[in-house]
Amino acid sequence: MKLYIKNMVCNRCKMVVKSELEKLGLQLLSVELGEVEILTTISEEQIMRISKKLETFGFEILNDSNSKIIEKIKTILIDLVQNKNNDINITLSDYLIQNLYQDYSKLSNLFSYVEGISIEKYFINLKIEKVKELIVYDELSLSEIADFLNYSSVSHLSNQFKKVTGFSPSYFKKIKESKRKELDQL
Structure with missing residues (x-):
C-alpha cells in the first residue's frame, strides 16, 4: 500500500517519517520523497493514527488524486534541483512526462490551478x-x-x-x- 505525504521534501523528512512509521509497528518497503510504501494494507483507523502522528511533524497524508499528482510534481522537481539537475538533457516538460506518464498540459494546468503558480516558476x-x-x-x-x-x-x-x-x-x-x-x- 502506498501513502503520499505532503511536505516530505528532504532526506531528514524521510528519516523522520520512516522512524515514526516504524514506531507505529509498520513494515516499510520503501520511503521516498513524498511517498511511502507499506508492506501490508492498513485500515482507515490506522491511516488516521498515522496521519495524526505525522501532522505533529508538519506532514500530511494526501487523499485525493489531484493532491497526489501535485505532490509528485513537487517531489520530482525538488529531487531534480537537489540531485540531478545537471544530468538531464531534455526539457522540463519532457522530464515530467517521462516520470509521471501524463500529458504535460494537464499537469501544468492542474499545478497552476491548485498552486497559483506555473510549474516553470x-x-x-x-x-x-x-x-x-x-x-x-x-x-x-x-x-x-x-x-x-x-x-x-x-x-x-x-x-x-x-x-x-x-x-x-x-x-x-x-x-x-x-x-x-x-x-x-x-
Missing part, C-alpha cells in the same frame, strides 16, 4: 533557493553554481536571481542574511 524558485544555499556555503564560484544548476551562463543565472530576489548574487553574498526559504514553503 515553481522550478525557478527551487533553483534560486539552491543558488542561495550554495552562495551562503561559499564553496563554489558563481560560474560553478551556474554549471551545477544547468544554467546556460552566469548572466542567465544572475538575471533570474535578481528577478526572483531583487538582489544580484554578489549583493546577496555580501548580506548573507536569512533570505532563504524552506523548500516546503515555496
Whole structure:
C-alpha cells in the first residue's frame, strides 16, 4: 500500500517519517520523497493514527488524486534541483512526462490551478533557493553554481536571481542574511 505525504521534501523528512512509521509497528518497503510504501494494507483507523502522528511533524497524508499528482510534481522537481539537475538533457516538460506518464498540459494546468503558480516558476524558485544555499556555503564560484544548476551562463543565472530576489548574487553574498526559504514553503 502506498501513502503520499505532503511536505516530505528532504532526506531528514524521510528519516523522520520512516522512524515514526516504524514506531507505529509498520513494515516499510520503501520511503521516498513524498511517498511511502507499506508492506501490508492498513485500515482507515490506522491511516488516521498515522496521519495524526505525522501532522505533529508538519506532514500530511494526501487523499485525493489531484493532491497526489501535485505532490509528485513537487517531489520530482525538488529531487531534480537537489540531485540531478545537471544530468538531464531534455526539457522540463519532457522530464515530467517521462516520470509521471501524463500529458504535460494537464499537469501544468492542474499545478497552476491548485498552486497559483506555473510549474516553470515553481522550478525557478527551487533553483534560486539552491543558488542561495550554495552562495551562503561559499564553496563554489558563481560560474560553478551556474554549471551545477544547468544554467546556460552566469548572466542567465544572475538575471533570474535578481528577478526572483531583487538582489544580484554578489549583493546577496555580501548580506548573507536569512533570505532563504524552506523548500516546503515555496
